Amino acid sequence: MGERSRAPLIALAASLGLIAAYVGFGGGSYTPAATADPCQTRDLALLEERGVFEGIALSALDGAACELHVSREELAIALADPGATDEFAAAHDIDSEAVDDAVRAGLERAVDDAAAAGRIDGLEEAILRQVARYAPVGPAIDALRSLSDDDSVQGLIRELGDLTDLRIPGIGDAGGLPPLEQLLP
Amino acid sequence: METRQTRATELSLALTVGVVLADSSIVTLALPSVLREYDATVFGVSWVLTAFNVALAALIVPAVRVARTRPRSGWSVGLAVFVAASIACAASESAAALVGARVVQAAGGALAVACAIELLARLHGTHQAAAPVWGGAGTIGIAIGPAVGGLLTQLLEWQSIFLLQIPLLLLIPVATAIRPSPAEPGPGGLPDLRPEVGLGLLSAGLTGALFLLVILLTEGWGLSPIAAAATVSAIPLAALAARWLARRAGPPASAALAGGIAVAGGLAALGVLPGASWALTLQPQVLVGIGLALALPVLTLAALGGRDPEGSRAAATIAARHTGIVVGLLVLAPLLSAQLTAKQEAATDAATAALLDAPLPADTKVSLAAALGSRIESADGRLPAIAPAFDEVTPAPGDEAAYAQLESDIEDQLARAATSAFSLPFLAAALLAALALIPIARLGARAGGAPWVSAATPEAPRG
Numbered sequence: 001m002g003e004r005s006r007a008p009l010i011a012l013a014a015s016l017g018l019i020a021a022y023v024g025f026g027g028g029s030y031t032p033a034a035t036a037d038p039c040q041t042r043d044l045a046l047l048e049e050r051g052v053f054e055g056i057a058l059s060a061l062d063g064a065a066c067e068l069h070v071s072r073e074e075l076a077i078a079l080a081d082p083g084a085t086d087e088f089a090a091a092h093d094i095d096s097e098a099v100d101d102a103v104r105a106g107l108e109r110a111v112d113d114a115a116a117a118g119r120i121d122g123l124e125e126a127i128l129r130q131v132a133r134y135a136p137v138g139p140a141i142d143a144l145r146s147l148s149d150d151d152s153v154q155g156l157i158r159e160l161g162d163l164t165d166l167r168i169p170g171i172g173d174a175g176g177l178p179p180l181e182q183l184l185p
Numbered sequence: 186m187e188t189r190q191t192r193a194t195e196l197s198l199a200l201t202v203g204v205v206l207a208d209s210s211i212v213t214l215a216l217p218s219v220l221r222e223y224d225a226t227v228f229g230v231s232w233v234l235t236a237f238n239v240a241l242a243a244l245i246v247p248a249v250r251v252a253r254t255r256p257r258s259g260w261s262v263g264l265a266v267f268v269a270a271s272i273a274c275a276a277s278e279s280a281a282a283l284v285g286a287r288v289v290q291a292a293g294g295a296l297a298v299a300c301a302i303e304l305l306a307r308l309h310g311t312h313q314a315a316a317p318v319w320g321g322a323g324t325i326g327i328a329i330g331p332a333v334g335g336l337l338t339q340l341l342e343w344q345s346i347f348l349l350q351i352p353l354l355l356l357i358p359v360a361t362a363i364r365p366s367p368a369e370p371g372p373g374g375l376p377d378l379r380p381e382v383g384l385g386l387l388s389a390g391l392t393g394a395l396f397l398l399v400i401l402l403t404e405g406w407g408l409s410p411i412a413a414a415a416t417v418s419a420i421p422l423a424a425l426a427a428r429w430l431a432r433r434a435g436p437p438a439s440a441a442l443a444g445g446i447a448v449a450g451g452l453a454a455l456g457v458l459p460g461a462s463w464a465l466t467l468q469p470q471v472l473v474g475i476g477l478a479l480a481l482p483v484l485t486l487a488a489l490g491g492r493d494p495e496g497s498r499a500a501a502t503i504a505a506r507h508t509g510i511v512v513g514l515l516v517l518a519p520l521l522s523a524q525l526t527a528k529q530e531a532a533t534d535a536a537t538a539a540l541l542d543a544p545l546p547a548d549t550k551v552s553l554a555a556a557l558g559s560r561i562e563s564a565d566g567r568l569p570a571i572a573p574a575f576d577e578v579t580p581a582p583g584d585e586a587a588y589a590q591l592e593s594d595i596e597d598q599l600a601r602a603a604t605s606a607f608s609l610p611f612l613a614a615a616l617l618a619a620l621a622l623i624p625i626a627r628l629g630a631r632a633g634g635a636p637w638v639s640a641a642t643p644e645a646p647r648g
Contacts, residue, residue: 007435007440007443007479010443014447014450015472018450019453022454025460027458030458030604031528032534033538035534073535073541
């Protein structure tokens with residue numbers, strides 16, 4: 001090694017060595033976790049750790065996000081309140097009805113999956129389908145997510161009873177206490 | 186023979202250069218406090234830094250005309266204007282007034298530095314002989330500026346940064362005691378600005394090390410200004426410790442090339458940090474510090490060894506360095522801003538995923554989501570502190586471990602977001618520094634017999 005090239009080569013070796021060491025210890029991938037593809041089936045074991053209805057809510061979010069080509073997380077934030085939903089719709093150049101339609105489609109798919117897996121019975125399936133078709137989307141998702149401590153259809157109806165503007169044709173008017181209770185055995 | 190008075194004069198002149206040039210970076214850690222106090226925009230506050238460097242770079246070469254004819258009075262007037270403007274900075278009642286005072290401060294500083302350099306050159310006989318004195322003072326000043334500013338901001342208030350400069354007035358009587366000999370005319374020949382181009386590009390890269398790092402440490406990782414100041418002291422300490430290395434690095438051209446490579450390499454390493462720990466920044470900082478010690482003196486002396494009949498090349502090297510800092514700020518600040526926005530969205534998604542998937546009751550998650558949402562909103566585009574949000578919600582008995590794990594997971598995602606947001610700007614800073622290798626290598630290519638090579642050989646200063 002000549003005298004002229006010695007110092008530059010040492011500096012180069014030290015620089016590359018440090019960069020390689022940092023990359024080797026994960027420097028190139030030290031970034032926030034990427035969000036999962038909502039169109040891919042999520043680990044069922046993860047959903048089964050949740051309450052039945054919370055699992056359905058999470059699965060419905062996946063389905064709706066897949067329909068809208070966004071992440072589950074972005075949609076969850078968008079459904080947090082009507083203002084956020086409007087912002088989300090504007091950002092994606094769609095109207096809020098399209099968001100509702102996607103969530104309903106996702107919820108119906110989640111109900112299909114849960115029924116096929118035997119996680120809900122016929123009555124629960126019937127109620128959930130009505131909710132998927134007619135209930136206000138955001139509050140319905142919240143109601144489903146709030147049931148991890150009370151994994152029963154009674155609990156679901158109690159939560160839905162808080163939705164004062166819930167109107168489910170053929171089942172009744174849910175202003176005040178829900179007539180859904182009439183369906184209970 | 187070097188007398189005590191000469192040494193005192195030399196120290197006063199070097200102190201002038203060091204303090205004025207430190208002002209180009211000293212408010213870095215104070216900017217968040219300034220932002221809050223004036224309720225200004227980030228862009229507006231960034232001009233507290235940028236305006237000073239623009240004015241200094243623009244005015245220091247014209248100031249040489251005064252320095253050549255009236256260096257003593259120029260030094261006194263420059264110092265007086267600098268100190269008066271510093272007081273105005275401390276007393277300013279708006280961001281606009283602060284920026285205006287900073288421009289005046291830079292104007293006074295440019296005159297004081299140009300005259301100090303001229304007086305040092307007269308004390309030492311030539312600009313080349315004086316360069317190690319003011320060059321070292323300037324490099325240390327720029328490098329320790331953020332640390333000193335951070336220390337003062339946390340211990341006192343950001344205004345104290347400017348008030349602390351009032352004692353510079355005590356140096357003015359020294360000016361009257363100087364009996365400078367006439368300045369030697371600089372060498373003639375063809376103009377060659379490659380050393381200045383190299384200095385400018387290295388300084389643009391150095392902006393990454395100084396400005397990006399302190400912002401990452403304080404705003405990204407939540408370190409206190411004092412802790413951040415201590416951490417970024419690694420660069421000037423390494424630069425000081427490596428001065429002996431410069432004499433053993435072979436020919437000056439090789440030393441400069443090695444220095445440029447080390448600065449670029451250190452900045453690139455900061456762009457691939459494998460974790461959010463201040464300790465991980467030390468090794469890259471040491472590399473940057475060593476690189477500066479190797480490259481800056483050689484490039485400065487290379488400039489002074491070239492054509493300089495007007496004696497303005499020394500000031501031109503300072504103008505080049507501060508132009509580089511401005512270029513670095515103008516390139517890196519928007520890049521950082523865009524990255525912070527993108528990574529904040531990624532962090533929000535990752536935190537939402539962690540929250541949705543956490544094995545906690547839904548009512549706990551909903552309460553946490555609301556608390557976190559308000560924290561994110563009040564963070565006003567910056568990365569939020571989430572611990573207070575977790576303190577607001579009480580987990581159900583038996584859920585404490587899962588709750589703590591969720592907090593840890595979200596903290597980790599935010600740290601990842603903050604760190605990765607700085608990755609691209611650090612790599613861009615590395616690229617700017619790497620571009621300096623082109624003029625440095627071309628200087629090396631013509632090294633045989635070139636005047637700057639002999640000029641760069643260390644020699645004892647004359648008294």
